[in-house]
Amino acid sequence: MAFSMSGCIRRRQAVPWATAVQVRPVVQARAATADDVALVAPEFNIDLEPLEALMVPVRTAPPRPHVAPAPSPTPTAPAAEGKPPAPTIATQLNSKKEFAAAQQETNESLDIAEKNLAATRGKTLNAAQNDLVSKIKGFLKDAREAARAGDWVLARNLARKAQVLSEELLRSV
Numbered sequence: 001m002a003f004s005m006s007g008c009i010r011r012r013q014a015v016p017w018a019t020a021v022q023v024r025p026v027v028q029a030r031a032a033t034a035d036d037v038a039l040v041a042p043e044f045n046i047d048l049e050p051l052e053a054l055m056v057p058v059r060t061a062p063p064r065p066h067v068a069p070a071p072s073p074t075p076t077a078p079a080a081e082g083k084p085p086a087p088t089i090a091t092q093l094n095s096k097k098e099f100a101a102a103q104q105e106t107n108e109s110l111d112i113a114e115k116n117l118a119a120t121r122g123k124t125l126n127a128a129q130n131d132l133v134s135k136i137k138g139f140l141k142d143a144r145e146a147a148r149a150g151d152w153v154l155a156r157n158l159a160r161k162a163q164v165l166s167e168e169l170l171r172s173v
Contacts, residue, residue: 102152106143109159113140116166120173132169136162 113136125133139162146155 099152102156103147106147106152106156106159109156109163110140110143113159113162113166116163116170119170123173125173129169129172132165132172136165136169139165 117133117136120129120133139158143155143158143162146152146158
């Protein structure tokens with residue numbers, strides 16, 4: 001494929017800088033005429049919406065998170081009003097041997113957890129260790145309540161949790 005170009009190429013003439021000043025245009029003065037005075041600026045009638053409708057609010061702080069309102073406390077009705085206490089699901093111990101073993105394991109775990117807690121008294125604990133102490137005390141309290149209610153399976157599980165956490169606390173001190 002071949003392209004052919006025709007025409008002549010002209011070179012621009014170089015203007016010497018010394019004479020470049022002469023090239024500047026000169027503005028000629030013009031006299032004001034009667035036609036110029038009669039000119040009036042045109043009026044434009046444009047119907048625009050109010051600016052308030054077009055404005056967008058600008059946030060100066062991040063939006064607050066949406067939080068569900070706290071549920072109102074409902075008074076607990078005593079069992080005498082005709083409502084029986086809520087049923088609890090508990091594993092039943094089938095034999096006296098299982099019952100005695102659950103009692104013994106619960107008591108052993110409670111004793112170990114209490115001894116471990118006693119070993120940490122008087123020592124300076126950090127925030128995580130103090131949190132662990134409160135969890136252990138909560139498990140011990142719940143285990144004793146379950147034992148009083150006769151739910152030895154739950155009492156054994158809670159006492160075991162308290163024991164494990166107390167051993168972890170003792171290692172961290």
